[in-house]
Amino acid sequence: MAGEVMANGTKEKWDPALSRLLNSLQKANELPSSEEELVFLSDLLKSKELHALVNVHNKIISNGSSDKFFPMLSTSMHVMFDVLEVLAGKTHISEECKELFHLLQKPHVQGVLCAHDAVAQKDYYPHLPEIPLEVDEDEETIKIVQLVKSNEPLTGAQSAEPIVGATIKTDETSGKIVIARVMHGGAADRSGLIHVGDEVVEVNNINVEGKTPNDVLSILQNSEGTITFKLVPTDGKTNLRESKVRVRAHFNYNATTDPYIPCKEAGLDFVKGDVLHIVSQDDAYWWQARKEGDRNMRAGLIPSRALQERRIIHERTQMMKEGNEVPGLCSVSALPVLSCSQFPKSPRCASKPKTKKIMYETAENDDFDREQIPTYEEVAKLYPRPGIYRPLVLIGAPGIGRNELRRRLIDTDPDKYKTPIPYTSRPIKPGEINGKEYYFVSREKMDEDIAAGNFMEYGEYKGNLYGTSCDSVKNLVSNGYVCIINPHYQALKMLRTPQLKPYIIYIRPPPLDILRDTRIAVHARSTFDVNNSRGFSEEEFNDMIRSSARIEFLYEHLFDEQIMNADLAIAFSQLLSAANRLETEPLWVPASWVQ
Numbered sequence: 001m002a003g004e005v006m007a008n009g010t011k012e013k014w015d016p017a018l019s020r021l022l023n024s025l026q027k028a029n030e031l032p033s034s035e036e037e038l039v040f041l042s043d044l045l046k047s048k049e050l051h052a053l054v055n056v057h058n059k060i061i062s063n064g065s066s067d068k069f070f071p072m073l074s075t076s077m078h079v080m081f082d083v084l085e086v087l088a089g090k091t092h093i094s095e096e097c098k099e100l101f102h103l104l105q106k107p108h109v110q111g112v113l114c115a116h117d118a119v120a121q122k123d124y125y126p127h128l129p130e131i132p133l134e135v136d137e138d139e140e141t142i143k144i145v146q147l148v149k150s151n152e153p154l155t156g157a158q159s160a161e162p163i164v165g166a167t168i169k170t171d172e173t174s175g176k177i178v179i180a181r182v183m184h185g186g187a188a189d190r191s192g193l194i195h196v197g198d199e200v201v202e203v204n205n206i207n208v209e210g211k212t213p214n215d216v217l218s219i220l221q222n223s224e225g226t227i228t229f230k231l232v233p234t235d236g237k238t239n240l241r242e243s244k245v246r247v248r249a250h251f252n253y254n255a256t257t258d259p260y261i262p263c264k265e266a267g268l269d270f271v272k273g274d275v276l277h278i279v280s281q282d283d284a285y286w287w288q289a290r291k292e293g294d295r296n297m298r299a300g301l302i303p304s305r306a307l308q309e310r311r312i313i314h315e316r317t318q319m320m321k322e323g324n325e326v327p328g329l330c331s332v333s334a335l336p337v338l339s340c341s342q343f344p345k346s347p348r349c350a351s352k353p354k355t356k357k358i359m360y361e362t363a364e365n366d367d368f369d370r371e372q373i374p375t376y377e378e379v380a381k382l383y384p385r386p387g388i389y390r391p392l393v394l395i396g397a398p399g400i401g402r403n404e405l406r407r408r409l410i411d412t413d414p415d416k417y418k419t420p421i422p423y424t425s426r427p428i429k430p431g432e433i434n435g436k437e438y439y440f441v442s443r444e445k446m447d448e449d450i451a452a453g454n455f456m457e458y459g460e461y462k463g464n465l466y467g468t469s470c471d472s473v474k475n476l477v478s479n480g481y482v483c484i485i486n487p488h489y490q491a492l493k494m495l496r497t498p499q500l501k502p503y504i505i506y507i508r509p510p511p512l513d514i515l516r517d518t519r520i521a522v523h524a525r526s527t528f529d530v531n532n533s534r535g536f537s538e539e540e541f542n543d544m545i546r547s548s549a550r551i552e553f554l555y556e557h558l559f560d561e562q563i564m565n566a567d568l569a570i571a572f573s574q575l576l577s578a579a580n581r582l583e584t585e586p587l588w589v590p591a592s593w594v595q
């Protein structure tokens with residue numbers, strides 16, 4: 001049956017190698033295999049699917065060796081991402097830019113490019129495990145590694161001298177000097193020859209048996225140029241493959257002031273809000289990371305999530321034991337009347353006098369909002385989607401200027417920026433139109449919807465309920481508007497969902513004197529006054545600062561951006577750029593939103 005077999009009744013040209021295998025299998029009765037195994041193998045070799053796969057494979061191989069087809073490049077995926085970055089800020093230039101930008105994000109286009117790269121890189125050969133060499137058990141393998149001395153760390157537990165991008169320690173059981181950690185991207189890692197657990201036998205021909213890590217460090221310190229290590233490789237090879245995890249840091253970190261870091265020179269400093277690429281989580285306490293976008297190849301040490309959580313809990317317990325106030329957790333009495341928030345007006349009724357409503361009756365007890373201890377949040381990039389805009393959410397202390405900023409943004413383009421129309425159980429007045437300034441509904445219906453959790457915020461004023469529903473935000477988004485809202489900060493918990501993907505901007509107060517001066521200069525009206533008939537009092541300015549401190553403590557980890565509202569024109573221009581950025585740039589969001 002040379003080269004031909006019957007498959008499903010059709011006579012097809014069969015791959016000769018497959019046919020030979022099948023032939024030899026039929027002659028293999030003497031093999032010590034069960035009937036069942038032989039039938040299975042024979043069926044597999046005859047199957048159409050395998051035949052098709054082998055054909056595709058053969059075609060790729062034969063085309064790959066022909067001069068007619070050769071790849072122009074083997075990293076088209078990288079090029080595509082570069083093009084996307086460039087296009088992201090330029091989609092407004094022309095329709096073609098916009099179309100290309102959206103086309104390149106389509107999964108099938110990306111799939112084709114990915115397959116192209118795999119073929120170009122000849123990444124279709126099966127990866128078989130290496131065949132173990134016969135090793136004489138008594139013979140110890142030694143490897144000799146030469147590295148050029150640089151300013152990268154190789155340190156012991158105590159002192160530190162930057163040398164090759166690895167740390168050493170004394171192994172607790174054997175007492176030998178071993179490699180404790182290899183920094184991603186450092187010289188040791190790049191050499192591919194030094195692994196965690198390798199035993200250091202000699203450094204520059206000096207035997208290190210019985211020496212301490214510090215002794216080894218002084219040998220290194222005194223050597224110039226090339227350093228030669230004689231190492232006994234560890235049995236279990238550690239996998240130094242880079243992870244792809246990106247996180248946003250919710251705390252500041254400074255390695256030089258951290259008494260516990262095993263090697264200060266290897267530490268990576270960062271501040272709140274930085275996005276970090278976590279390249280290794282092999283160590284339960286010390287992760288290795290690079291700052292996103294940082295071209296520095298070597299990774300640095302940062303505390304792991306578990307370690308940082310422990311530290312924060314420890315710090316808080318200490319503070320409480322010492323009778324100190326933990327910021328934001330014990331200061332309820334110091335707050336301004338949190339339950340007082342001006343009810344969100346529709347922009348169309350901006351000229352009406354403001355009304356004070358009681359919102360969030362539970363607001364004074366928001367100490368439990370900080371359910372988890374914010375350390376790192378896993379993030380991923382979200383590309384702007386045509387016609388679907390993330391809602392803009394302005395958060396801040398009462399009176400800080402959120403209504404003013406929202407109103408100004410809507411005024412720039414009322415057909416684009418919209419704020420949801422609130423609901424009320426108040427009876428409709430003559431001249432009012434349902435759905436214009438309010439949706440008028442019965443008290444029973446509103447009670448029901450509040451109980452069902454359909455309102456992101458609500459409150460009662462003079463016996464009537466007022467509230468903004470989550471659905472009205474969703475409707476604006478799905479109708480292609482940029483929804484802008486300035487809810488009470490407690491609404492963040494309901495709003496920050498993968499469905500709504502809000503962009504949260506915190507409106508921060510300037511220092512007290514500037515807050516006071518800027519407001520007095522323009523005779524700003526106090527939002528704490530029911531009639532809006534007077535300026536802010538000194539106590540109210542103080543309340544704004546106190547309330548802001550509390551909001552920051554409780555919710556800072558949820559803010560995408562902060563704008564200080566000192567000079568109104570500057571604050572507004574920052575808001576406008578944020579709104580434009582949202583439409584054009586890929587931005588970091590919780591990783592779960594893009595999965």
Ligand SMILES: Nc1ncnc2c1ncn2[C@@H]1O[C@H](COP(=O)(O)OP(=O)(O)OP(=O)(O)O)[C@@H](O)[C@H]1O
Pocket residue numbers: 341342343396397398399400401402403404405518519522523524525526527528565566567568569571
């Ligand atoms: N940067 C600023 N400089 C001067 N006045 C300002 C500034 N920002 C806001 N104001 C004024 O302060 C007053 C209160 O602002 P606004 O009504 O926007 O506060 P709010 O944050 O919406 O308050 P609330 O949440 O209590 O409703 C308004 O008269 C507004 O014009």
